[in-house]
Amino acid sequence: MKASFRQSLALRVTLAFVLIVAVSAAGLGVYLYRAFMTEIVRRDDLQLLGKLRQVQIVLGRPGAAELLAAQPDFFRDTMRGQENSLVRIVTADGTVLADINPAGERYPVPAAAGTAPGAGAIAGWTTRGGIPGRVVAGSARLGATPVTVVVARAYGERTAMFARYRGRILGACAVAALAAALLAALMLRRGLRPLRKVAEHAALVKPGTLAQRLDIADAPSELRPLIDAFNAMLGRLQEGYARLSGFSADLAHEFRTPVTNMIGQSQVALGQGRSREEYETLLASNIEELERLARMIESMLFLARAGQDEVVLARQPLAARDELARVADFFEGMAEERGLRLQCSGEGHFAADAGLVRRALANLVSNAVRHADAGTTVVLHAESGVGTVALSVQNKGAPIPRAHLGHLFERFYRVDSARSDGAGSTGLGLSIVSAIMNLHGGKATVISDGPETCFTLVFPANDALLSGAPGAILPGG
Structure with a gap:
């Protein structure tokens, strides 16, 4: 897998594209989740303060003491949507006039923040079941008696809603990553088509097809330098092959002449008996032709060495x-x-x-x-x-x-x-x-x-x- 990843450009680009989409989607999801959570918490805090204000108003009305003694749950139900609130009313000397807490939850009682506490006076707490809650305390009057009103609430349904929202965000990220993978694969398949054409053309390159060139007219601008370089390489190969073919033909011709001379002279000399002087003349002629061949070979070796770019001269x-x-x-x-x-x-x-x-x-x-x-x-x-x-x-x-x-x-x-x-x-x-x-x-x-x-x-x-x-x-x- 590691070797395949290194070798496959399409796989690397696809994975990179998927990673970018996944990270971007996750970042957007985290931002939206935090913004949504902050807004919900702010709304709940406002409702909690509204609940406190409702209780304060009811306590200030005539007959509130009798109502508190006869129907304490009325103070829990004063505001729609806040029926499950926890309400405690305490006098200045610590006497608990009402404590609406059916589940017996224990929550902190913050100091009273006056008759109109703000959002900064709200404190957080956690139920025995691990559900987060919020609590706030404010001052009120029950007839002529000053009291402290404590309103608390546990947000179990909010926690479940946040969990569902997180799951949806994760699902959306996964779907986005999968869609990105499919789109990237299709895009790369189409986008790499010119590269495949270059590869197919390169696979067909042989001495007889060096004159063919890749068409640059419909190629993407990013691939045009590559196609230009490829066509230029084919041009150099064509020129070099033509020169090599011509050189090989010339070399064969140049070598054939002295070899043919030596063979012909030797065959004539061996056709019948010759004098010593005639054999010496033949050997001298053959040596002359061999010396010419030696000079030619030495010159070719020098030209081959001189053609190496790494040659450094003794200047x-x-x-x-x-x-x-x-x-x-x-x-x-x-x-x-x-x-x-x-x-x-x-x-x-x-x-x-x-x-x-x-x-x-x-x-x-x-x-x-x-x-x-x-x-x-x-x-x-x-x-x-x-x-x-x-x-x-x-x-x-x-x-x-x-x-x-x-x-x-x-x-x-x-x-x-x-x-x-x-x-x-x-x-x-x-x-x-x-x-x-x-x-x-x-x-x-x-x-x-x-x-x-x-x-x-x-x-x-x-x-x-x-x-x-x-x-x-x-x-x-």
Whole structure:
């Protein structure tokens, strides 16, 4: 039951609604009961004072002494509805002239409060049977003799009436709680219908139905943020699944090419006897293809790690010009082979993971050297901005069509075979650059205007980062 209560929203809301109704009904019932009881007690007290006044008037009339001696019960019956009152008339010296008390009840005799006592002079008492009563005393004259009149009454019928009233209030509270439970169940069943539709739609979600969306037009305003979030989640899932499907197809294609090459070459070599030199050539070719596969796998592992939001970089203060020069020195030999020059310029300081920065720059410079026209200069430039440092790599060569610029940082995306080196490129270099920039909270951009193509890495460069506080080192840097 406890587990069911925690898990059922409808049950919790229903019980809470029933509790609220029951408490409200009980509070209203208590208020009405107390108001009713107070009014009845006030009415009875007024009647008790009226009874006292009636006895005082009768005692003051001529012949009252003879009437008292002959018919004492007359003083009990002077007022309609007060026939069961208890009346005692006592002289100043304590002589009891009349004591109308058939049941022999013992009740307190308060001090006389004059000829016109108020409600404050009334005292309470209880009979032997536990029935509450009220008593009041006042002064009167019997002819020339001053006397004290005591009037008391037990309210058994009032106590029974109060008990019946309490029972009715309890019954009304129970009926109200039961009605509230039924109404709450019906209300929740109807009110939670949009949630059930969301659950039914979620149960039908699969790769082929990701394009379907929940209709928000008829949804309650309270559920619209949930439906918006659910539809947005479906959109992200659809996009992610499409990307994953495309990536899987690209990955299979990229892996198939070197594997097919190795299988074909090996089958040809095994078709007939070969010389030692031919086998060595085959092994060298297979090793080249395996190295390409290893680079591709290593790049995929890095991208998978970089996609984790919890990755923390080993940031340290870096001088932009020094990083550019370091990468330029590494590619100096390759550039000379292609008849190119590497030129570094600019200044700036920022905080980043040095290994990842060099890897990103190396990918950009490698692409620039491969695709630059012979005899041109590849320019590596650093420029400080407001809170940022931009590192750019610019080369002159075949322009990149505008339609391809927005896709260059996607995995396995190649503009055309002319800009792809099958032996040296895995199609993941620019994806790695983009992932590295995302890890640093920066961005990578590309501009291709005529023969000039410029890739730019924009790093944040604020004082907090330049403080040099180290974090965890990301593997694969």
